[in-house]
Each structure stands twice: as C-alpha cells, then as structure tokens.
Amino acid sequence: MSNMETTSVLQCRSLIKEFSEGPEKLTVLNGVELDVKPSERVAIVGSSGSGKTTLLQLLAGLDKPTQGEVLVCNHALSELSETRQGELRNRHLGFVYQFHHLLPEFTALENVAMPLLLRREVSVKEARLRAEAMLEQVGLKPRMSHKPSELSGGERQRVAIARALVGEPDLVLMDEPTGNLDPNTAARIHDLMKALSEQLTTSFIVVTHDMAFASQMDRALRLEDGLLVPA
Template identity: 55%
Template sequence: MSNIVLEGQNLHRSFDDGRNKVDVLRGIQLQVHRGEFVAVIGASGSGKSTLLHVLGGLDSPTEGQVFLNGQRFDHLDETTRGNLRNQHLGFVYQFHHLLPEFTALENVAMPLMLRADSQFKQVKLKAEKLLEQVGLSHRMDHKPGELSGGERQRVALARALVTDPDLVLADEPTGNLDVDTAKGIFDLLRDLQKQRNMAMLIVTHDQSLAHSADRILQMRDGVWDTL
C-alpha cells in the first residue's frame, strides 16, 4: 500500500466571468504522506483555500489530477466523490459550519449517520467518546448557539475525526479565535493527529502554528514559492 494519502499533479484552477480570466492555481504539485502534518502558508489571495477545495473534491481542477489513496478522485461524479470524502477525509474550517438546530452530539454524529450502514447506538457512542477527547463531555446536549467560539471549533474538530479519516484538511481552523484559544485548539489538533497517525494539511496565516508542522509550503500567486 502506498504511503501517499493525497496527491495533486499539475493542478490548475481558473475562474472566468466572461470578461476576465483569473488563474488561481498554476501547476501545483503536491504529495501528502500517511501520518504527515503539512502546513501551507501565504498571503490572502495566493490560492491556498482554492487548493484545499480542489484537493478535497469540493471543487474540480481546470487542469491536472487529484489522487486519494492512489485512486483518481477529481473526475468522479459528485455522489461517488462525496462517498469517498466521507470515508477518507475530514474537514475543519475557520468558521465551524455546525448545524444550529442540532446539539453538539448530533453535529458530531452527522457524517456517520449519512452512511447507509450506520447503527445509531454505535454512532452515538463514538460521537460521545470524541467529544470527551476534545474536553466537551459536559456540553454534548448544547446547541452551537450555547457554546463559545473555542467550544464550537472543538465540536467541528470532533466531527472531522468521527469517520476516522486518513487525512484532515483544515482551512484556517484557528483564524476566528483569540490567541490562547487558538493555541489550545491547535495543540489538540496536533495531539489527535499524532495519536491516530493520520495525515493533516492545514492552511494558516499563523507562522507560529505553521512551524509546528513536519513540512511548510508557501504559496504565491498560485504556485509554490521558496521560504
């Protein structure tokens, strides 16, 4: 079995509004290995978030290929791509994207409940265990509006991990938090990543967080830049 979890080959992504064409990604090459923690840094508008969306199958490249565990990923239909995402990838965003009408426990359980073979009792137990791991055993029945920003992000992290993903893609996961809370979330993310030997690809503006990574990549105008 290959040690490469995610690979992007010659990735281009252009946007055309009919008058102007903007080349956001311009020939990106990337490999993320099992258990590796990679940080992507760069100025706003350099293409970091677009790259994450393309790699995670939330967007398609204009040119190039994406491979997930050795399988071509980018050209699949949306349903198949969605099923593979649910099995192998976890996502954490700057804004938690929790469903406001559901409790923390229900939000965490949601990715597993979307599976056809899910058993509610087992899913509930797994979601409870994860919320305990992120320090929220006392907040399981609270809805997002009743939680602090740091607590909401911990719920989002538990939701990303509930499917036991091979790789977590995180887009500025601490960017909406104060310094101390951000460090707590990041340390938790790093600890869980090591415990589970999963890969993690994180986009961040925070240099101190990036320097905890195994590897740092810098983007400038849609290409890799030397650090």
C-alpha cells in the same frame, strides 16, 4: 482507515485553476504539486487572494481543476462520479471550516455523530457513543448536550474538529481553524491535532494566516504566484 498502496494519502499533480473574467483569464493555481504522507501535518500560508481556499476545495473534490489531477488514497477524483466522490469524502476526508458550519438546531453530540449516521452502516447508538468519545477527547464531554448558540467560539471550533475526526479519516482539511480563536485555544487545538495524527495516523492540511501555528506543523508551504514553495 484505508490501506494505501502508496505512501501518500494525497497526491496533487500539475494542478492548474483558471477563472474567466470577461475576455481575460485569471490563473490562480499554476501547476501545484503536493504529496502528503500518513500522519503528516502540512500548513499552507499565503497572502489573501493567493488561492489557498481554492486549492483546498480542489483537494477535496469540491471544485474541478482546469488541468491536473488530485488523488486521495490512490483514487483519482476526476475518474469518480459525484456519488463516488461523496462517498470518498465521507470515508476518507474530514473538514474544518473557518466558521465551523455546525447545524444550529442540533446539539454538539448530534453534530459530531452526523458523518457516521450518513454512512448508514453504523447504528444510532454506536454513532452517539463514538461522538461522545470524540467530544471527550477534545475536552467537551460536559457540553455535548448544548447547541452551538450555547457554546463559545473555541468550543464550537472544537466541536467542528470532533465532527471532522469522528470517522477516523485519512486526511483532514482545515481552512483557518484558528482564525477566530484566542492563542491559548489555538495552542490546545494544535496539541489535539498532534496527538490525533499520532494515534490515528490522520494527516492534516491546514490553510492559515497564523505563522506561529504554521511553524508548529511538520511542514509549512507558501502559495505564491500559483505555486507551492517552502515557507
């Protein structure tokens, strides 16, 4: 995990995102400001179409803002090449998508080990051991040799969370992580996030429609009229 020079793992400054629709410009984000501290769990809620997923993509460097700046662990994304941005994501960020995006031909263990293998500085044996330990932490060690098609929706989501966390990232970005889960599984995932934020000082930004889930975070923000306001 990185030693940050500031007390923020992510900083977002005056973020504007516009889309062109014919002759018109659609402003989705209109000067978003955000600071996330180590171990902090932040929920972002908002109506459909308010720009939550767009914001998450900008924070991850998967899209570029029209104006403004995103800093991840003191690195300004706009100043990095595509290659360096990829390296930054692999080392400092984890992702949990709404539909988990597991690779169907690989087992749970192989899916979780993948981010470590991409670094090319961890042996296959070490990557497998760390993936096995993380799957055990999410309660899936007995299922680690199963492929995604052999797992339930909740189990696949926990595999995705294990994959996001196996590299001990500074920040995990989650897009509707409980959108397809029953309340009991959602509660277990919240408990896991809380434990890991304390153990690894990992921060979380969670985009969600689940207000009960959002209320359990350290902070809940609403994306409204292109700005983040307290929820």
